[in-house]
Amino acid sequence: MKRTPPTRRSFLSLAGSAAVAGAVPVVTLRPLEATPAMLTSAIRNVVGEAPVRTGKVKLDIPPLVENGNTVPMTVRVESPMTSTEYVKSIHVFNEKNPQPNIGNFYIGPSAGRAQISTRIRLADTQKVVAIARLSDDSFWSTSVDIVVTLAACTEEVN
Amino acid sequence: MASALINVPRKAKRGDIIEIKTLMSHIMETGYRHTAAGDLVPRDIITSFICRYNGSEIFRADFFPAIAANPFMSFFTVAKESGKLEFEWIGDNGFSSTASASITVE
Amino acid sequence: MNRFRAIAMAALLAAMASLHAGEISGEQRRSGYSFMGPDTRAMQDDDTSNPAMLFVLDGEALWNKRTGSAERACADCHGDARESMKGIAARYPAFDKTLGRPVTIEQRINLERARRQDAPPLAYESRDLLALSAFVANQSRGMPVVAGDDPELKPFLDKGRDLFMQRQGQLNLACSNCHEDNWDRRLAGSPVTQAHPTGYPIYRLEWQSLGSLERRLRSCITGVRAQAFDYGAPELVELELYLMSRARGMKLETPAVRP
Numbered sequence: 001m002k003r004t005p006p007t008r009r010s011f012l013s014l015a016g017s018a019a020v021a022g023a024v025p026v027v028t029l030r031p032l033e034a035t036p037a038m039l040t041s042a043i044r045n046v047v048g049e050a051p052v053r054t055g056k057v058k059l060d061i062p063p064l065v066e067n068g069n070t071v072p073m074t075v076r077v078e079s080p081m082t083s084t085e086y087v088k089s090i091h092v093f094n095e096k097n098p099q100p101n102i103g104n105f106y107i108g109p110s111a112g113r114a115q116i117s118t119r120i121r122l123a124d125t126q127k128v129v130a131i132a133r134l135s136d137d138s139f140w141s142t143s144v145d146i147v148v149t150l151a152a153c154t155e156e157v158n
Numbered sequence: 159m160a161s162a163l164i165n166v167p168r169k170a171k172r173g174d175i176i177e178i179k180t181l182m183s184h185i186m187e188t189g190y191r192h193t194a195a196g197d198l199v200p201r202d203i204i205t206s207f208i209c210r211y212n213g214s215e216i217f218r219a220d221f222f223p224a225i226a227a228n229p230f231m232s233f234f235t236v237a238k239e240s241g242k243l244e245f246e247w248i249g250d251n252g253f254s255s256t257a258s259a260s261i262t263v264e
Numbered sequence: 265m266n267r268f269r270a271i272a273m274a275a276l277l278a279a280m281a282s283l284h285a286g287e288i289s290g291e292q293r294r295s296g297y298s299f300m301g302p303d304t305r306a307m308q309d310d311d312t313s314n315p316a317m318l319f320v321l322d323g324e325a326l327w328n329k330r331t332g333s334a335e336r337a338c339a340d341c342h343g344d345a346r347e348s349m350k351g352i353a354a355r356y357p358a359f360d361k362t363l364g365r366p367v368t369i370e371q372r373i374n375l376e377r378a379r380r381q382d383a384p385p386l387a388y389e390s391r392d393l394l395a396l397s398a399f400v401a402n403q404s405r406g407m408p409v410v411a412g413d414d415p416e417l418k419p420f421l422d423k424g425r426d427l428f429m430q431r432q433g434q435l436n437l438a439c440s441n442c443h444e445d446n447w448d449r450r451l452a453g454s455p456v457t458q459a460h461p462t463g464y465p466i467y468r469l470e471w472q473s474l475g476s477l478e479r480r481l482r483s484c485i486t487g488v489r490a491q492a493f494d495y496g497a498p499e500l501v502e503l504e505l506y507l508m509s510r511a512r513g514m515k516l517e518t519p520a521v522r523p
Contacts, residue, residue, distance in 0.1 A: 062303050066454075066523035067469035070226040072303040097224050098190045104220040105233070111216070112175035112236040118219075119226040121188070149453035161321050165312035179310075183318045185472075227472035228315040 039093055042100035043131065046091045047139045052131060056140040057090075059130045068122045068148040075105075077114035077132040077140070087114035088133045096126035109135075122148045164245060166259040170237035178209065178217075179232045182247050182255065188223035204249035207231055212241040221249075237263045287510065288444060288458055295462050295514060296522055299448075299455040304469070308521040316398060316467035316519030319391075319474045323399025326392060332383025338396075341380060345403050353401035354409050354516050357505045359416045366420050366505050369397045370476060371496065388495035394474045398465045401518035409462065409516060412509025424506025427499055433490030439503075454523065460511035461504065463520020470523065477504055 043052070060074040077087045086109040092102040105116045114132070122128070125148050131141040163181040170176050182204065189201025201223060209217040217233045229247075240263045247255045297305060311317050327338045327345055342348040357366040360375065367375065373396050374385035386393035412421050431438045442451065443459035450456065464477040471479075478500050482492035493499045 062301055064301075064453075066301055066304050069472050070469040072307065094224060098188075099222060099224065101220075101222040102224040103222060106218040107233065108216070110211075110214075110236055110238070111234050113234040115234055116219075117230070117232040119230050121224045121226050161318050163312060163317055163321065179312045181313060181315060181318060183322075228318060230313055230315070232313070 036095065039095050039100045039129070042093055043091075043129070046104075046131065046133075050137070050139055052139040052141050054141060057130050057132050057142040059092075059128060059142050059144050061128060061144055061146055063144070064147045064149075065122060068124070068150075070119050071122050071146070071148075072117065073120050073128075074115065074117040075130045075132075079114045079134065081109055081112055081114060083109045084135065086135045087111070088135055088137075090114070090116060091131045091133070092120070093129045093131070094120075094122065094126055095128070096124045097122065102128070122146055124148055162245065162247075162255060162257040164243075164257050164259045166243055166261055167237075168260070169262045169264070172237060172239075172263050174237045175234050176237050176261075177232060177234050178243065179230070180207075180209075180245060180257075181228060181230050182207075183228055184247070184249070184253070186221075186223065186225060186227040186229060190223065202250050202253075204229055204247050204253060206248045208246045208248075209233070209235075210244045210246075211235060212239065237261065239263050288447070290513070293460065293511070293514060294447075294458055295460055295517065296457040297463070297517060297520065299457045300521075300523060304521055304523060308463075308517070314467065314519065314521060316465070316474055316521065319395045319398045319465070319467075320402050320519060322391070323395035323397070323402075326396050327399055332377060332381035334380065334382040336381045338376075345399065349400050349403040351404055351407055351410075353404040353518065354407045355411050355413070357411060357417075357501055357508065359414050365498065366417055366501055368478075368501055368504055369400055370478075371501070373397060373400070389476060389479055394465050394476065397476065398474060398519050401464065401516065404516045405518055407516055408513050409508055409511045412505060412512065417505060420502050421505055421509055423499075424502035424504070424509075427503050428506055432485065433488035435488040437488045439484070459507065460514055461507050462511055462514050463517035463522065465518065466520045466522045468522050474519065477507075 056078045058076040060076070061071060065071045073092070075090050075092065077090065079085065079087045081087065087107055089107065090105045093100050094102055102120050103118065107114060107116070125146065127143050127145050129141060129143040131139055133139055161183045165179040167176050184204050185202060186204065187199055187202040189199070191199045193199060203223055203225070204221050207219040207221065207229070208215060216235045219231060221229060240261060242258055242260055244258045245256060247253070297308065308314055324345070330337045338345070353369055356369045356372070358372070359365070360367045360372075370388065370393055373393065377383040377385060386396070428439045431441070439459065442456050447456050447458045461477045465474050466480070467474050468480070478495050481500055481503060482495070485492040
């Protein structure tokens with residue numbers, strides 16, 4: 001190894017491509033981090049100048065994740081989901097990953113229930129924000145603080 | 159071997175809200191990792207997932223590198239008629255994969 | 265900072281008197297599953313959302329695919345895996361008469377490839393080998409582990425036990441220091457399990473992929489700053505044999521999800 005990883009995080013992240021046939025050994029050095037400004041501007045790209053109200057949206061993520069690489073997440077929005085009153089889309093953002101966006105999910109009245117589940121990556125202890133756009137183009141949001149710890153053991157990049 | 163796991167109820171009553179679960183095999187390389195030599199491992203992710211019910215789009219998602227590997231996606235739809243649900247994943251480097259499932263609605 | 269903490273941890277564990285001295289008794293045994301949070305357990309419970317099932321599906325395809333100069337598929341001799349492979353993984357590692365030593369499922373697959381399919385071995389930790397071993401082991405899901413019963417395995421089992429109890433690496437830790445003496449405590453925020461390999465190959469969230477027990481063992485051994493044995497090394501097979509026999513009676517969960 002020619003280069004000494006500069007931080008504890010990056011040393012501990014010497015992640016396993018260990019002996020995976022054909023794969024290139026990788027290390028994760030501390031990547032650029034999203035800043036609060038990036039988060040704000042990513043949200044602005046979606047909502048524009050419209051006000052964002054708190055409420056209606058529920059974000060289900062385990063408060064202490066088992067592993068930041070794969071974090072189960074469910075977003076639910078209270079809505080009758082009729083043809084006149086429904087959720088158009090759900091947008092999820094984060095605070096400290098290299099990039100502020102996590103995913104955009106487009107549903108509509110045919111969904112019946114405004115609920116999506118997926119698995120996300122969280123690089124560090126941080127805030128996750130979910131914003132729903134309703135059929136009347138109003139925006140509702142919620143945010144949660146998630147604690148992310150690193151795995152105890154590292155793998156040799158070999 | 160791109161494989162997909164789809165879970166759609168085989169039968170439903172008209173008007174039922176059904177849950178659709180999908181799993182797609184994909185590394186979702188973030189584009190932020192480096193090799194031991196210091197070179198950037200280029201991004202290679204699925205960027206878009208679409209579901210069509212008898213031809214009309216009922217669900218669409220934009221994925222970013224923060225979506226975990228082997229992306230799992232669960233969403234709901236109202237069972238309105240018998241037919242086919244078609245799924246499409248599109249991503250970097252020309253990645254494209256499709257799957258489908260049938261549903262009988264009575 | 266990391267080094268300081270690691271050394272402090274090692275000193276603490278080494279100095280601590282064995283609180284759970286000796287092997288964990290029957291009723292106290294718990295699968296790694298029980299140490300996980302509800303969301304991760306839900307991931308394992310649901311075959312339609314367990315990412316490991318993608319590999320099992322691939323394994324099924326490989327089971328049916330003709331390969332090697334013999335142009336033979338596993339299915340050609342073994343038929344429907346649901347019947348022929350039922351109970352197999354629960355008794356592995358098993359004694360191989362020709363080699364005169366125990367072999368793992370992965371090694372058995374490669375031996376069969378050589379002996380019956382005239383096909384080259386699949387590389388350790390390759391996607392194909394993981395998929396096949398996951399598919400085979402999945403056929404024993406829910407069955408109790410019976411590995412290690414064969415009297416011919418005794419000397420290897422003893423070696424495995426010695427390896428489990430032997431301090432190694434710069435941190436001078438034995439497997440037993442954590443997994444016998446300190447299970448249910450935490451190491452850097454994660455619970456220390458009892459180390460029963462009841463779900464291998466597992467989908468490990470840290471790897472974001474399926475991986476074998478040998479990968480996990482090598483990772484742990486590296487974690488105590490020891491030189492890990494190579495894939496397929498007799499020491500790793502002996503360790504696996506000991507660990508499986510230590511888990512005798514517990515139900516196989518393959519393919520499990522673990523953090």
